[in-house]
Amino acid sequence: MHRKLAGVIPPMTTPFRTDGTMALEAVAGQVDFLVAAGAHGLAAGGSTGEGHTLDPEEFRDLISAAVAATAGRVPVIAGIIVDSTRDAIRRGKLVRDMGVAALQVTPVHYLFKPDDEAMVRHFRALADETGLPIIIYNVVPWTYLSPKLLARIMREVPMVVGVKQSAGDLKLFADLMAENLADKLIFSAVDALMYPSYTLGAHGSIAAILAAAPKASVDLWDAVKAGDHPRALDLHVKLLALWNAMVSDNLPACTKYAQSLQGVNAMEPRAPMPPASPAQREAIRAALAGLGVAVKAKAA
Numbered sequence: 001m002h003r004k005l006a007g008v009i010p011p012m013t014t015p016f017r018t019d020g021t022m023a024l025e026a027v028a029g030q031v032d033f034l035v036a037a038g039a040h041g042l043a044a045g046g047s048t049g050e051g052h053t054l055d056p057e058e059f060r061d062l063i064s065a066a067v068a069a070t071a072g073r074v075p076v077i078a079g080i081i082v083d084s085t086r087d088a089i090r091r092g093k094l095v096r097d098m099g100v101a102a103l104q105v106t107p108v109h110y111l112f113k114p115d116d117e118a119m120v121r122h123f124r125a126l127a128d129e130t131g132l133p134i135i136i137y138n139v140v141p142w143t144y145l146s147p148k149l150l151a152r153i154m155r156e157v158p159m160v161v162g163v164k165q166s167a168g169d170l171k172l173f174a175d176l177m178a179e180n181l182a183d184k185l186i187f188s189a190v191d192a193l194m195y196p197s198y199t200l201g202a203h204g205s206i207a208a209i210l211a212a213a214p215k216a217s218v219d220l221w222d223a224v225k226a227g228d229h230p231r232a233l234d235l236h237v238k239l240l241a242l243w244n245a246m247v248s249d250n251l252p253a254c255t256k257y258a259q260s261l262q263g264v265n266a267m268e269p270r271a272p273m274p275p276a277s278p279a280q281r282e283a284i285r286a287a288l289a290g291l292g293v294a295v296k297a298k299a300a
Contacts, residue, residue: 005040005185006185009077010211011046013050018268024062027066030264032069033259038218040074043077044077047208051079059091076101077206083108089129102134102161103135104137107136107143127157134157162184163186165186165188166190186202188207190207194207194236198232205217212246213258213291220232239291246284253275254280257281
């Protein structure tokens with residue numbers, strides 16, 4: 001299944017009620033919205049989905065709901081954000097029989113950074129114990145993995161099939177693309193720079209901007225693939241305006257607001273994350289309008 005992973009793979013938001021409980025009944029509507037926009041896959045439980053706030057049972061239930069709602073239309077990636085090898089393995093085992101295409105796994109993200117050998121062992125143990133393909137979610141600032149280390153892990157642990165390369169440094173993305181990893185999958189999560197990521201040869205993208213504006217994001221991917229660079233540049237500029245309106249420490253909440261303007265029952269962020277502010281809402285609404293998105297007159 002992981003061989004089918006390519007193109008635009010939006011990371012789903014996770015719907016929470018005002019009391020902080022998860023509203024699984026709202027998952028299917030978002031899945032349908034993203035698939036109808038042309039998404040080539042979906043990711044659930046990642047940072048856009050506030051996966052760091054989910055307990056193991058919530059994680060299991062969310063992935064189950066996403067897989068069921070998708071019903072085989074596109075592959076589903078399960079995001080794991082935990083702080084130990086043991087906990088990563090436990091979560092992987094919870095979903096390994098659900099038909100997920102891969103696990104998207106962050107390096108540990110608390111204060112203490114494993115050395116390179118420990119990082120290799122971490123991903124090897126996870127692959128050995130779960131038997132599932134793994135995509136490294138390279139996002140955590142103080143455990144950010146270099147292109148050389150990422151390449152080493154992928155070469156030494158064959159079940160590590162790719163990387164979701166995050167952060168705004170396009171040079172690091174370019175360096176990773178230059179590592180001669182022809183049989184691996186490199187996804188861009190450089191939200192502001194999807195256009196150049198694709199021109200550098202990215203196999204696709206997994207990033208919050210895709211969940212906020214899926215149709216435009218698919219159009220950008222298609223434009224680059226077709227060699228229509230004037231169209232791609234125009235979409236890049238308009239998506240950049242949306243990203244600039246969204247990017248903040250409450251990015252998942254801003255993504256939810258963008259989705260709500262398009263009819264998705266995205267609900268609330270989980271405390272203590274605040275919802276999108278009035279200024280953020282105004283900017284997001286304007287940026288979506290600039291993309292030609294028909295937004296609702298009112299949204300939560």
